[in-house]
Amino acid sequence: MSKVYRSSRSAEAQALSFEDVVMTGLAKDGGLFLPSEIPQLPSTFLKDWANASFQELAFNILRLYIDSKEIPDEDLKDLIARSYSTFRSEEVTPLKKIDDDLYLLELFHGPTYAFKDVALQFVGNLFEYFLIRRNAKKPADEPRDVITVVGATSGDTGSAAIYGLRGKKDVSVFILYPTGRISPIQEEQMTTVEDANVHTLSVKGTFDDCQDIVKQIFGDVEFNEKYHVGAVNSINWARILAQQTYYFYSYFQLQKTLKDTTSKIRFVVPSGNFGDILAGYYAYRMGLPVDKLIIATNENDILDRFMKSGRYEKSTEAEGAVKATYSPAMDIVISSNFERLLWYLIRDTVAKGNDEEAGKVLNSWMQQLKTTGSVVADEAVAQAARTIFASERVDNEETVSTIKQVYSTHPEKYVLDPHTSVGVTTSYRFISKDAKEDNIKYISLSTAHPAKFSEVVNKALDTIDGYSFEKDVLPAELKALSTKEKRINLIDEASLEKVKDAIKKELKY
Ligand SMILES: Cc1ncc(COP(=O)(O)O)c(C=O)c1O
Numbered sequence: 001m002s003k004v005y006r007s008s009r010s011a012e013a014q015a016l017s018f019e020d021v022v023m024t025g026l027a028k029d030g031g032l033f034l035p036s037e038i039p040q041l042p043s044t045f046l047k048d049w050a051n052a053s054f055q056e057l058a059f060n061i062l063r064l065y066i067d068s069k070e071i072p073d074e075d076l077k078d079l080i081a082r083s084y085s086t087f088r089s090e091e092v093t094p095l096k097k098i099d100d101d102l103y104l105l106e107l108f109h110g111p112t113y114a115f116k117d118v119a120l121q122f123v124g125n126l127f128e129y130f131l132i133r134r135n136a137k138k139p140a141d142e143p144r145d146v147i148t149v150v151g152a153t154s155g156d157t158g159s160a161a162i163y164g165l166r167g168k169k170d171v172s173v174f175i176l177y178p179t180g181r182i183s184p185i186q187e188e189q190m191t192t193v194e195d196a197n198v199h200t201l202s203v204k205g206t207f208d209d210c211q212d213i214v215k216q217i218f219g220d221v222e223f224n225e226k227y228h229v230g231a232v233n234s235i236n237w238a239r240i241l242a243q244q245t246y247y248f249y250s251y252f253q254l255q256k257t258l259k260d261t262t263s264k265i266r267f268v269v270p271s272g273n274f275g276d277i278l279a280g281y282y283a284y285r286m287g288l289p290v291d292k293l294i295i296a297t298n299e300n301d302i303l304d305r306f307m308k309s310g311r312y313e314k315s316t317e318a319e320g321a322v323k324a325t326y327s328p329a330m331d332i333v334i335s336s337n338f339e340r341l342l343w344y345l346i347r348d349t350v351a352k353g354n355d356e357e358a359g360k361v362l363n364s365w366m367q368q369l370k371t372t373g374s375v376v377a378d379e380a381v382a383q384a385a386r387t388i389f390a391s392e393r394v395d396n397e398e399t400v401s402t403i404k405q406v407y408s409t410h411p412e413k414y415v416l417d418p419h420t421s422v423g424v425t426t427s428y429r430f431i432s433k434d435a436k437e438d439n440i441k442y443i444s445l446s447t448a449h450p451a452k453f454s455e456v457v458n459k460a461l462d463t464i465d466g467y468s469f470e471k472d473v474l475p476a477e478l479k480a481l482s483t484k485e486k487r488i489n490l491i492d493e494a495s496l497e498k499v500k501d502a503i504k505k506e507l508k509y
């Protein structure tokens with residue numbers, strides 16, 4: 001059972017608790033925290049867990065990673081119950097049949113209509129739980145423990161983090177987003193929240209610039225000591241952990257629908273920062289019978305190129321600049337969580353099972369990536385990735401045409417969001433190559449509600465008779481946002497100092 005965490009870049013194992021890892025976010029050496037051993041599922045889990053609710057499954061999985069001395073059973077159950085009581089679907093993440101071989105895992109039934117809610121509702125409650133416990137032990141004359149959350153978003157993490165943390169005592173939230181590169185509804189979701197502990201910074205630059213500034217803030221010892229910086233991005237291990245539940249839940253849901261336990265199950269995941277699919281990798285390593293994890297990228301295709309060539313490098317076009325695509329939340333060049341996967345792959349191959357050596361090799365690769373923009377992985381590492389992962393790249397035109405095709409052929413006129421469409425396009429490419437006797441079923445992750453991306457959805461569907469965005473797609477709750485006042489704080493340059501100054505100005509200490 002894994003209870004010890006280490007940094008992906010450090011040679012030394014650090015005996016860190018789950019609480020340390022969650023509250024610290026990023027390791028001091030710039031690496032990501034990961035469990036050195038991945039816990040294994042009980043041998044009877046396929047039978048025992050098959051009929052569990054989402055909440056029961058979440059408990060079973062989290063319990064394998066979090067010691068009951070750190071969070072007792074009763075408290076963990078309460079955290080889980082509160083985190084998923086805010087979802088509009090009783091199942092939390094229901095499965096929807098699209099075709100005989102294709103199912104959509106709808107992850108957008110939380111407060112902000114994006115998959116991030118599944119983890120960030122829980123992470124918000126976790127921060128609060130740890131802070132209440134820490135402060136309860138403090139004498140009245142000592143300063144209270146606080147946390148200053150600093151996060152970067154390409155649109156969805158920001159609002160999900162804000163809705164997970166708004167109004168929470170001793171927590172301040174600062175979300176950086178790239179000016180003009182998120183959808184209007186995403187900006188409204190973040191900037192219309194009135195709680196005094198919530199702040200947004202619209203930064204002139206790309207998501208990668210924002211993510212880079214956030215990582216630099218974590219590396220700033222003085223700033224960190226004063227403000228106690230915390231992470232809501234998927235660099236925070238708790239995000240990856242909480243996302244594992246829906247792989248298990250959908251696996252069992254599909255098995256029940258199929259009544260044929262011999263089917264192979266593949267997950268297709270629209271990917272950017274690699275946090276969502278990485279949760280699937282942990283589920284697989286724990287023992288969930290997954291046939292393949294398929295990475296679906298948009299035209300920002302660093303992950304697809306790695307899978308095909310073993311080279312992890314920024315695009316050769318325009319010095320690796322990010323492209324603005326129809327699936328903007330995935331407009332990311334460097335996928336921060338890919339580092340966690342590389343650590344396991346390196347350890348299992350070139351480092352011959354040695355944790356310290358894996359950290360050393362990965363550290364040198366990450367330095368090389370930073371300085372030259374490119375790393376060539378050992379063939380053994382690339383091969384190890386290919387044993388479970390596959391990938392495809394989807395362009396804007398295909399994204400739009402799949403939205404149109406699914407709407408036109410599905411009996412309920414199902415509307416995909418553009419990120420989900422990248423996954424569905426990828427799924428159809430695989431399905432077209434499968435033989436019937438392969439007996440493969442695809443679960444494609446639906447990562448956001450289509451209403452968040454009106455421009456692309458309308459581009460696909462506007463010419464179809466009878467289609468109406470307002471009537472068929474837009475929930476009243478999101479429609480109401482446009483009438484609220486936005487608080488926009490512009491940072492005119494992607495500058496660490498300017499962001500730090502903006503945070504200091506708001507916190508006033
Ligand atoms: C709607 C949507 N789909 C897909 C992704 C990609 O997920 P990940 O960054 O975990 O790979 C994101 C952003 O993270 C997103 O917001």
Ligand SMILES: N[C@@H](CCOP(=O)(O)O)C(=O)O
Nearest residue numbers: 153154155156157233234329
């Ligand atoms: N697509 C994300 C980018 C941040 O990714 P994260 O999973 O690391 O928080 C977003 O929508 O903000």
